[in-house]
Amino acid sequence: MNLADLFRKSRRSEPTILLALKIFTMIMLIASLTGYLIVVIIDVKQDASIIMTSFVNVDAIRPPHLHFSSSLNHSISNCVEFYSLNDDVKMIECAPEDTSEFFDTENQIYSSNYFPSPNVLFDEKLLAITMYFNIYEKITLEKPSQINLVAFDSEFIMDYSSSYDKSIFTMNRYTLEPGQTYEFSYSRVIRELIKPSWMNDFGVPPTYEQKPSISSSLLGGPLNNNLNNLMKIDIRPKSTNLVQVDREVRTHTYLSGLGLIGGAWGLAAAVYAFLFGADTLRPWGIVQSYCCGFSRVTQKKLRVVLPAIPFFDTLNPSPINHAQNHYADLPLAKQNELILSRIDSLELFLQEYVVDVQYLDGIRKNDRNNLDFKE
Known part of the structure; x- marks a missing residue:
């Protein structure tokens, strides 16, 4: 399909009406290609990234940050790390700075935090971390007895202006009861978000911002002797050498759109050649x-x-x-x-x-x- 035919006279060996039919067909094909081009541009501008998931091998992963809050007066009475050394299990007390207590006098809320030190890593040696809680109030029907737990990645830094960060902060929330033992298991997830840039629309490899998070589950059961003034929680990773990476990927760019337009042009040229034959060769x-x-x-x-x-x-x-x-x-x-x-x-x-x-x-x-x- 040669656009120059729009400005040429008819062939001497063909009737004049055939040239008019060629021009009409070419105009219709060009109009269709123009409409398709507009659709491709709209798809690029309205493109929503998809998530590609992969798994990366690592040497170790950090324990999560756990935040406990309740109207019940409670505190972390003991924190123990269990290590496997020479076919034996050894208990080591957590560093004092790994746990903290806080009382909100305005809202009358007691808070406890576990924030692991940088050198605390789940690997082949560290098996589990266990925390024991003391409840200093008697459980009654008039007063709520739940303890709220919020867990998030230790390297997560909250951006309060980001809706995604807010969702990370609230995606691992649980309600605990005194007199219970819990097993908290988790896996680490790193979300790679595309940084906004006009070059992303043109297919230029984007730059990414990493947002670490965790995916967790909680299983519970009663403590021995039904001690309502105690609570226990064990922290274990689902895997010590795998991290899930969720990367945003653009599916529509102007560069990929050029390929679509090229295919549409080839189809239009094939239709034109099927109707009117091939163009003259232009060496x-x-x-x-x-x-x-x-x-x-x-x-x-x-x-x-x-x-x-x-x-x-x-x-x-x-x-x-x-x-x-x-x-x-x-x-x-x-x-x-x-x-x-x-x-x-x-x-x-x-x-x-x-x-x-x-x-x-x-x-x-x-x-x-x-x-x-x-x-």
Whole structure:
């Protein structure tokens, strides 16, 4: 489908109405391509990223940050880390700075926090972390007895202006009861968010912002002897060497849109060729036609290689300008020589620019070799 046909006259061998039909078909195809281009642009502007999940091997992962709050007066009475050393389990007290207590006098809320030190890592040695809580009030029906737990990644830094950060902060919330033992298991998740940039629409590899979080579960059961003034919680990772990575990926960009438009253009060209046949071959491109220096060198080379132009004047195609009229006053031998020269030039032109004769040359060479072998 050559857009230049919109500005050309009809072929001398075709009726004029066929040119009108070609132009109408081409306009309809171009209008369809323009509409499709608009749809592609809208898809890029309204593109919502998808999440690709992968798993990365790590040497160890940090314990989570646990925040306990309740109207009950409580505190972390003991925190123990269990290590596997030489086929034996050894208990080590948590560092004093790993736990803290706080009382909100305004809201009458007691808070306890576990924030592990940087050197505390779940690996092949650290098996579990256990915390014991003391409840300093008697459990009654009039006063709520629940203890609220919020857990999040130790490296998470809250951005209160981000709705995603707020969702991370509240996605691991549980309600605990005194007199129970709980097993808190978790896995680490790193969300890689695309930083906003105009270059993202064009398919340029984006820069990412990492947001660590955890995915957790909590199982509970009664303590022995139903001690309502105690509570126990064990912290264990689901895996000590795997971290889930959720990466945002753009599915629509202008670069991918170019591929779609190219495919649509190819389909339109195929439809046009199916209806009206293929276009004439154009062996010369922009470089040979317009580039400085190359066009002049190309034309000069053609004048040398093809001194007898193999086609009569297309600008003035009347019979009076046909080559035979130019040869009428020449001797017959000269006419034959010029005609043979034009035929040779025409064959050379067809071989160089129209027909790939390499396959035919191979057949001719094989036939010649077979003939020589028989002789």
